[in-house]
Amino acid sequence: MTATVGREARAAARASDVWKVYGSGEAQVVALRGVSAEFERGRFTAIMGPSGSGKSTLMHCLAGLDSVTRGTVSIGDTTVTGLGDAGLTNLRRDKVGFIFQQFNLLPTLTAKENILLPMSIAGRRPDPAWYDTVIDTVGLRARLDHRPAQLSGGQQQRVACARALVARPEVIFADEPTGNLDSRSGAEVLNFLRNSVREHGQTIVMVTHDPTAAAYADRVVFLADGEIVSELIEPTADTVLDTMKKLDVPAATEVGNP
Amino acid sequence: MLRATLKSLLARKVRLILSGLAVVLGVMFVSGAFVLTDTLGRSFDAVFADAYAGVDVSVAAKPKVTVGEAEGDQVAPAFPADVVGRVRAVPGVAEATGVVSADGARLIGSNGKVVTSLGPPQLGQNWTGESDLVELRQGRAPQADDEIVVNVALATAAKVEVGDRVGALTAFESKRRDFTLVGLFGYSGGRDSVGGAHEIGFTTPAAQRLMLGKPDTFNSVTVRAAGGLTPEALRDDLARALGPQYEVKTGEQLSADAAASFKEGLSFFNKVLLGFAAVALLVGTFLILNTFSIIVAQRTRELALMRAIGASGRQIIGSVVLEALAVGLIASVLGLGAGIGVGALLAWAFGTFAGGLALAGLGVPPAAVVSAFAVGMLITVVAALLPALRAARIPPIAAMQDVATPDRPLTRITVSGAVVTAVGGALLAVGLTGNAGGGTLPVILGGVLFAFIGVALLTPLLSRPVVSLLGGLFAWSVPGRLGRLNSGRNPRRTAITAAALMVGIALVTGVTVILDSAKSSIAKTAESTLDAQLVISGAQTGPRQPVFDPAVVDRAAEVPGVNTVVGIYNDNAVVDGGRMRYVVALTDLAAMGQIFHATAQAGTIATLRPDQVALSVSGAKELGKSVGDRLTAQFARSEGSHTYTVTAVLPDDRSIGSIMLPRGAGAEFTSPQPFSALVQLTPGTAVSQVQPRLEALVADNPEVSVADRASFIEQQTSGFDTLLTMIQILLALAIVIAVLGIVNTLALSVLERTRELGLLRAIGLRRAQTMRMITVEAVVISVFGALLGIVVGAGLGAAVVRALRDEGITDLVLPWSQIGVFLGLAALVGVVAAALPAVRAARLNVLGAIAHD
Incomplete structure (x- = not known):
């Protein structure tokens, strides 16, 4: 099944017939089986699926962190497939933002330095107005000089969100961003993400297995066994949960994704 | 626990190898030093056993001044030739040969330069014919006083052949004298030298004059015992017959003595190697400490888990120490292997470059093995002890927490650092x-x-x-x-x-x-x-200091443009019957005073009479003497000791040495010739004008040159x-x-x-x-x-x-x-x-x- 929501020109990221195969022979595991999907600009898309469905693999391939076995991936006008390390680095630096489950902040840098790190690496200066907007949105102004160790989990993840937002990338990939947070902090983070899409036109692709988190998205794509099996527009926690339940029945035991 | 330790060891082999390498290098030096000393020591034993193989008993006069190997060469004093007759008259003596053998016979090679030796002596001897040991390889024995034979090793080094006219410098004649090379000799077993020594064989009268400085003297008598008499018994008979001025030793004793003095020199080398081993191990300790600290920090979760499932703190310490022991063991084995290799290599280099020492088989003494393992394993375990203690302190709860050990304050380490630094x-x-x-x-x-x-x-x-x-x-x-x-x-x-x-x-x-x-x-x-513009001296390249003919000093003083000259002799002497002291003899104290612009602190500076001595301030203090006091001195070549009266005390920085003796004393030094002369020119004389004329004076001595002040310094x-x-x-x-x-x-x-x-x-x-x-x-x-x-x-x-x-x-x-x-x-x-x-x-x-x- 192919998800084809939105017009091609508006896609911020696109996967066409993407296959991802790990290992070979007996140990061969097919993580993605010909996935084609487009992720519209200015929308918040969630990728859902049970463990081993290939949702994280799809995100890693889209973000240029992992290579595809077959098919093509593109971000904006850039074809990701076939880029070398330097090209991928540039792509990640200039067009992609990341939010990880583990926050992944540098312990030696302050919150502010962490937020500005991608721009410093690229040698760019942040737009001061936009920087202020981001800082206010995530509500961290008072804690900018703190190091990660002095921040709570929720605050650390907000720093990570700010780091992704401040460079205004083409697309932000969030990998289980609320996985390590309590429900209140998780809700805060999801609100920022949704607001940054609604108010500032940011494109976000989020991988999650939490139906409540998925309900914040504009659209949910369901993966099972390496294929897109379903999708929901304007989901609610209940509709997501229902869809998940249906998927869970034939869920494969095969493990394609750690 | 043991299995867990071994597994973790294997998982970290690369980084353990890196830190273990430091221990390997340290152990290598330690065991290499022992292997080298042992191998060379046994080689020397063999060399000297050979050198004295034909000698049952040897007679020599007691040395006047006893010096250690590090301080210079022992001089066996000359004694009258009739002693050989007295020896021969002792019952039980089958054969007695008078021998001249002294260091300082330097052949001039075909390139016009003196053949130098890096260690083995350069012996000048009287040719006493072939024996079980010595064989004439080519030519004939020397018959006239201007004929010599040399050993094959020396002929090879000097690139000379039988029939050549060759020059040589000798102990008592530091100017070139020409000889005809009439023969080459070697040793049994096809060897070209004994222990790399260079040897020149003269006729007996030439050897006596050139190497001992007196005609009709020898400095040892080689004795063969008659059948049925042991060397020890003959030694005791001879000692009784000759009296206390003579030292009588068996060949075995001589060879042991000679080997011992060489080994003393080796032990210095050994200490140097051990010193570097200590430095390598100290640095290695830091390295191992660091590696184990990091490993423990990284394994915090794992170790905490072990604690959580019931391992005791002692078991944790045990596991880290065991890891260290394993690393130490492997490093010691590798270090020992490398040490044996290095020892063999150094022994080979020593044997080759120090002049053809025939090496005994490579020996690995127990000390090398024991010290390798003791040092290697001890260092590793000691270095790992601190991290092990730290590991034991990890609380079990750390297994459940994210690894975020807070930085411990630096107060304790800083205080202990300050204390240790102060100590x-x-x-x-x-x-x-x-x-x-x-x-x-x-x-x-x-x-x-x-x-x-x-x-x-x-x-x-x-x-x-x-x-x-x-x-x-x-x-x-x-x-x-x-x-x-x-x-x-x-x-x-x-x-x-x-x-x-x-x-x-x-x-x-x-x-x-x-x-x-x-x-x-x-x-x-x-x-x-x-205030000397020119200096006559030689650059020392080997164990013996180049010297020149005393007549050069007098002739230099007569060169136009030269204001004054002082020639300097040096040696160790027994002063006041006490310990050995460094002494100098000056051809002219007044000249020295003039060159150093010295004013006496006490007494007067004038040319010393043969029974006068001048002291520096610190020399006077050390000896407790002042002007007018007397002191006695026994030199290497003097019969009995001389008495001197102190006539002047000079400031330290205006003296040469602390005890300055008159010229006559220099003639009784080990090397009875000056090693340096300071030349002061008359004001207004150009250095370039005088230098060539002084150079001409020492032209017959390739070891010595004339330098201006800057190049002298x-x-x-x-x-x-x-x-x-x-x-x-x-x-x-x-x-x-x-x-x-x-x-x-x-x-x-x-x-x-x-x-x-x-x-x-x-x-x-x-x-x-x-x-x-x-x-x-x-x-x-x-x-x-x-x-x-x-x-x-x-x-x-x-x-x-x-x-x-x-x-x-x-x-x-x-x-x-x-x-x-x-x-x-x-x-x-x-x-x-x-x-x-x-x-x-x-x-x-x-x-x-x-x-x-």
């Missing part, structure tokens, strides 16, 4: 001010060791400000800034890695400061006090440069080991920060930038270490120089250009050390790294 300083102070009595050297070495450890303990505290300051140099780029932050991240780890480098750099810097200061002081003193201090280079090369090893430490620390840090590196790569850090980040970290650490080393080394050096002020080292010279070179090298070392870890960091799989646990 080291106190030891140094005691040692350097000479209040430690006989234990001066151990006390000073202990002080240095404590100072190193103390500074290493203080290093974490220092590392924060210094590292951030150094890192500031690189903060202009993002990777630089990140590298700087990383190097300041774990002060303990940075500190200990830098401290390992500090040891090597500090030692090199300290030695450089001391030697440069000594050099500069000598040069300055010479420049300010020495340079000649005097050039020995320091050679010494310095040698020490620097050997200490470079300590620095190489420290580099291994930096590689190790960085590799572990890269591993530890895998997730961070993954993130940095994910958000756009290029490979080159990643490498730069790691390199900056390495450079900051290594330059920090070098800075510490330079400061500590300069401090130690300055302390030693200060303590030597009374010995005439008045100038403190800090070798700024060398220090600059060290800093540059340290930066380079950082770049080199970073190469592998940096490549590894840059090659990380981004996705894998982010997911890394």
